[in-house]
Each structure stands twice: as structure tokens, then as C-alpha cells.
Amino acid sequence: MVHFFVCHGRDEIPRWRMAFPESSWVGPTQAMEQVGRGDMAWVMSNLDGWETLVRDLADRGAILVVLSYTPDPAQASLALIAGARGYAHALSPATLLRQVALVTTNQGIWVLPELLTSVVGGTFKALGGRARMQGDVLGALTERERTVAVAVAEGRTNKEVARELDITERTVKAHLGAIFRKLGIRDRMQLVLRLSQQEVDIADPSH
Amino acid sequence: MVHFFVCHGRDEIPRWRMAFPESSWVGPTQAMEQVGRGDMAWVMSNLDGWETLVRDLADRGAILVVLSYTPDPAQASLALIAGARGYAHALSPATLLRQVALVTTNQGIWVLPELLTSVVGGTFKALGGRARMQGDVLGALTERERTVAVAVAEGRTNKEVARELDITERTVKAHLGAIFRKLGIRDRMQLVLRLSQQEVDIADPSH
DNA sequence: AATGTTTCTGTCCATCGGTCCAATATCAAT
DNA sequence: ATTGATATTGGACCGATGGACAGAAACATT
Incomplete structure (x- = not known):
């Protein structure tokens, strides 16, 4: 499995390299060309049209994780809806990133624990309208x-x-x-x- | 980490034992006594008051997975809201159960892939989108x-x-x-x- | 013993819902 | 001009539904 970090050219974060030394740094365009089934793509949410990118890459069978400098529940939901299997802080330590990779490659979903309640709660409200149906x-x-x-x-x-x-x-x-x-x-x-x-x-x- | 399967007395399923030979079989009452922080508890959704049980055990730091004979999105949401980190079919094969354990012990969430769309789709509607499935x-x-x-x-x-x-x-x-x-x-x-x-x-x- | 809740049953009746038989008008395509 | 799909309406029929009465039996609580 190949890891791709999709971000703006200058957004190099050392701990990403630390977590996955073999990974590739690409922009959105290259991502569309190179990422394929079974690959893992980490997409920065500060990219224009990241949702579309996530959707397209997820459709072709890649495993998607969205990284954000300013994580919030609404964006987490959008990411999951777009087909991402993970949502984490862009500055997460290497060990956490590896954990996220482990979880998502095993059909799991990973979102920041702090956001979990909100995300699921959102689902809850969507499903029930009122609290605790x-x-x-x-x-x-x-x-x-x-x-x-x-x-x-x-x-x-x-x-x-x-x-x-x-x-x-x-x-x-x-x-x-x-x-x-x-x-x-x-x-x-x-x-x-x-x-x-x-x-x-x-x-x-x-x- | 200790695995507990919480179910009715006679609900013994071979593949559970196969997945985790060291696990304990307990009823709801024993579960409340024995399950502690860091333990893993698999709770059957055909138990009366399973939601409360899940909530209590999750509160004390255990990792909860809800198993159901008749999985559905609504119940999956309820399980997650109650604090469960996983939701799967009660008759899942041993390999899948181990995968679920792996994911959930690493802070991940695991729900049946078939239900994922519904669960996340609910979130989508909560955010004001229109379902188009x-x-x-x-x-x-x-x-x-x-x-x-x-x-x-x-x-x-x-x-x-x-x-x-x-x-x-x-x-x-x-x-x-x-x-x-x-x-x-x-x-x-x-x-x-x-x-x-x-x-x-x-x-x-x-x- | 008295009270209240739950479960179960009854009759009568107005309305709703779904299907059968039609028919007419419009519009696009051949 | 003919055909086909779509949208519209009518009448009649009958089963399904829901409300308005009402009553009986089982059980727990007080």
C-alpha cells in the first residue's frame, strides 16, 4: 500500500514523513493521476475542492483520511459523507497517524475522540429530529x-x-x-x- | 485486556470462542461487576436495557461493541450514541471480530459497511443536505x-x-x-x- | 377493599386508501 | 398523421383505518 499526502506544495510536515517514510507528497492534480485502489490518501482540508477530491478518490477504492488544522464536527461529517474513513488533526503525532492508518485499513472509522460525540450526535439528531427518540x-x-x-x-x-x-x-x-x-x-x-x-x-x- | 461477551445464558456462539479463546461469558449483572477500564465488552442487543448497560460500561472506560442478529442503521446509531465503538452482526466470522477488536482498541469506530451509508447519510441530512440516494x-x-x-x-x-x-x-x-x-x-x-x-x-x- | 394500570374485546360509523372500469388533453417523436 | 408517454379526471367498489362510544379480566399498589 502506498501513502499519499495531498496538500499544497509548501505544506510539508515533518511528522508525516516520520510516520510514513515511504510516502509521496502530491498536489490535487497528481493525486487524481497516481492514487489507485488500495492506496491510502491523506487529504488536507485547506485545499480547494477537497470534498470532490475525496469523493473521487474514495470512489476508485482508495482509503481516505482528511486532515485539518482546525478540526470541527461539521467538517468531520462532511469528510465522512464524502467517503473519507478518517478525520484527524493535521499536526497529530506520528504514532497517532499510524494508529489512524491501522484503523482505517481495517474497515474502521477514525475521528478525533473530542469530535466523536458531535458527529454521532449529529447523526442522532438527523435520525430522530428530537433528542433521544x-x-x-x-x-x-x-x-x-x-x-x-x-x-x-x-x-x-x-x-x-x-x-x-x-x-x-x-x-x-x-x-x-x-x-x-x-x-x-x-x-x-x-x-x-x-x-x-x-x-x-x-x-x-x-x- | 480481557474480553467479555455479554448475552443471555444460552446464547453461546462458537465463533466467539474461536475469535477470543480467553474470553468470559457473562450476563448483564456479572458484566456490571467484572468489566473494568480497558476491558473489552461485546454486548448483545437482544438484552433488555442493553443501551444502559453499554452506557455504564463505556463510562467506566471499557471498550464496547454491540452485536445484533438483525443489524439496522437506527440501532447502530443508538449503539454509538450510548458509547459503543463498534456495531456488528452477531454471527460475524472470527476474523472479522478480531478486526473489529483491533480497530476499536485503537480508538477507531467500526460499523457494518452496509450500514455506514445510512449512518453517515443521516449526518448528511442533519447538515441540511438533501438525500439523493x-x-x-x-x-x-x-x-x-x-x-x-x-x-x-x-x-x-x-x-x-x-x-x-x-x-x-x-x-x-x-x-x-x-x-x-x-x-x-x-x-x-x-x-x-x-x-x-x-x-x-x-x-x-x-x- | 378500593384504586389504577394494562390488556383485551365488542359495535357502530365516517373517512381514507387502493384498484377496477373508463376518458380526455398535451407533447414529443416517428 | 400516428404512436407513445404523460398528466389529468371521473365513477364505483371495497377493504383498511381511526374514532367514539363501552365493557371485562388480570394484576399491582395503596
Whole structure:
């Protein structure tokens, strides 16, 4: 595996060389030419169009890590979305860089521990809209109601759920009624959206 | 470092033993007593209160990986939020388990590659982007059908969609009929599930 | 014993949702 | 000019859904 550090010409950082003595220093253009499947590319986030570069290189099977002088959660997310498997500080010590390489070459994801909460939290909010969904959303329900809620949210009809739980369809409806009331939603659609963690805009009689 | 597999008493899976011959099998209660800083704990997601368990063990400095028989993106997010560093299929082969251990002990995060897109995709939406993986699904539809499909998948009723697009409810139904036929689904529920990427390809039993 | 929660069941009814049978108008391509 | 795809609407039919009543049985708490 070949390591490529993609950066501006003058951005040579000794510890990079220290971490991977055999690595190549290239600009964005050369990176597009030389990086191939299985190679590892470390891309500086101060490059114009780094996201596109990351995406392209990731598409062709390279392992991407984005390095930043000013790491922040939003940029970390962008990097991961673009296909990067890692996001670290550009001035990380050599040992850390080697650790990142180890993790990413083994299908792992590596982001700065300090940013981890934010990144995952972002995902969390994206998936749930409000804080701590399933726990709280389903938490308000009884055991049986939870079971019904999940079954319905997986796309089953009342009749199917009834058969599955060995109760009458009427009872399923009763549970659903309670679920809708407790969650403040109007129908099973809203339930699916809640549980599949999408943002829902409920009840707007205005339009 | 000691490996703990936290599961129901009878859930013994040979390949776990194969991956880490020295590991201990424990229930949730014993886990709380025995797992300490630097230890590695593999927690089954079919345990009641696994989230709390993961949170507690992670808080005391253990490395947590959640194993599930039915992996899905939402659960993966929950696991990571709870403090887990890994999320994998319970029937993963020994070599994969060792890889996961390697990654997570090096501050990395490991989630099923199939789920990665969904998890990161969620982040993407959190940042205000528009999901466009749906393009594949919606690609078979006409422009108008796409509009209707998205509106319905956002939880609106036929009547609401009709008002919104300034057409009759009858026309909405016509479009929906075409949508169901083209996508090979039976009702709007399946449409939501399709567009929110709910159904997850469970790993085949071979690995 | 009284109370409250949970689970389960019933009937009635209005509405919604999905499919069958159509038909008409527009537009692009042949 | 004919064909094909698209968008639109109509009517009728029937199953699915959700709410509004209501009641019974099991169980835990007080």
C-alpha cells in the first residue's frame, strides 16, 4: 500500500514523513493521476475542492483520511459523507497517524475522540429530529403498545399484526389509538416517520 | 485486556470462542461487576436495557461493541450514541471480530459497511443536505410521480397532496397506483420504508 | 377493599386508501 | 398523421383505518 499526502506544495510536515517514510507528497492534480485502489490518501482540508477530491478518490477504492488544522464536527461529517474513513488533526503525532492508518485499513472509522460525540450526535439528531427518540418516544408506551408500534412501523397491516400477536384486529386498533394519543400523532404514517427517525411536520391544518 | 461477551445464558456462539479463546461469558449483572477500564465488552442487543448497560460500561472506560442478529442503521446509531465503538452482526466470522477488536482498541469506530451509508447519510441530512440516494428508487418514476411519492413519503394524506399540487385527489391516487406498480410495492407504508431506507439486507448466513 | 394500570374485546360509523372500469388533453417523436 | 408517454379526471367498489362510544379480566399498589 502506498501513502499519499495531498496538500499544497509548501505544506510539508515533518511528522508525516516520520510516520510514513515511504510516502509521496502530491498536489490535487497528481493525486487524481497516481492514487489507485488500495492506496491510502491523506487529504488536507485547506485545499480547494477537497470534498470532490475525496469523493473521487474514495470512489476508485482508495482509503481516505482528511486532515485539518482546525478540526470541527461539521467538517468531520462532511469528510465522512464524502467517503473519507478518517478525520484527524493535521499536526497529530506520528504514532497517532499510524494508529489512524491501522484503523482505517481495517474497515474502521477514525475521528478525533473530542469530535466523536458531535458527529454521532449529529447523526442522532438527523435520525430522530428530537433528542433521544426511541427511548423517550417509545418510553411513554406500555410493553404491548411498543410491540404493536414497532410492528406497524415495519409496514404491517392491522390484520397482520393481529395474526402475529395472536389477538383480534380490534385490539390492535385499540393499542394504536393509545399510541397515537400518547405520541400526539394522527396516523400510522406519522408513526413510521417517528420510528424511522425522519423529521416530521405534523398537524398543520392551514394548508 | 480481557474480553467479555455479554448475552443471555444460552446464547453461546462458537465463533466467539474461536475469535477470543480467553474470553468470559457473562450476563448483564456479572458484566456490571467484572468489566473494568480497558476491558473489552461485546454486548448483545437482544438484552433488555442493553443501551444502559453499554452506557455504564463505556463510562467506566471499557471498550464496547454491540452485536445484533438483525443489524439496522437506527440501532447502530443508538449503539454509538450510548458509547459503543463498534456495531456488528452477531454471527460475524472470527476474523472479522478480531478486526473489529483491533480497530476499536485503537480508538477507531467500526460499523457494518452496509450500514455506514445510512449512518453517515443521516449526518448528511442533519447538515441540511438533501438525500439523493433515493435517485435509484425514484429513477423509474416520472417527474410528477416523484413529486407525489415524496409528498406521500413525508406523511401527507392524498387530500393534502392534492391541495398542495392543486390537482384532484383522484389524480393523486392515479399517480400512486403507478408508483406502487413501478416500485413493486403494495401501499404507502412500503413507500415510506423504501424511501427512508428502512429495509436492511441482513448478512447471509455464510459469514 | 378500593384504586389504577394494562390488556383485551365488542359495535357502530365516517373517512381514507387502493384498484377496477373508463376518458380526455398535451407533447414529443416517428 | 400516428404512436407513445404523460398528466389529468371521473365513477364505483371495497377493504383498511381511526374514532367514539363501552365493557371485562388480570394484576399491582395503596
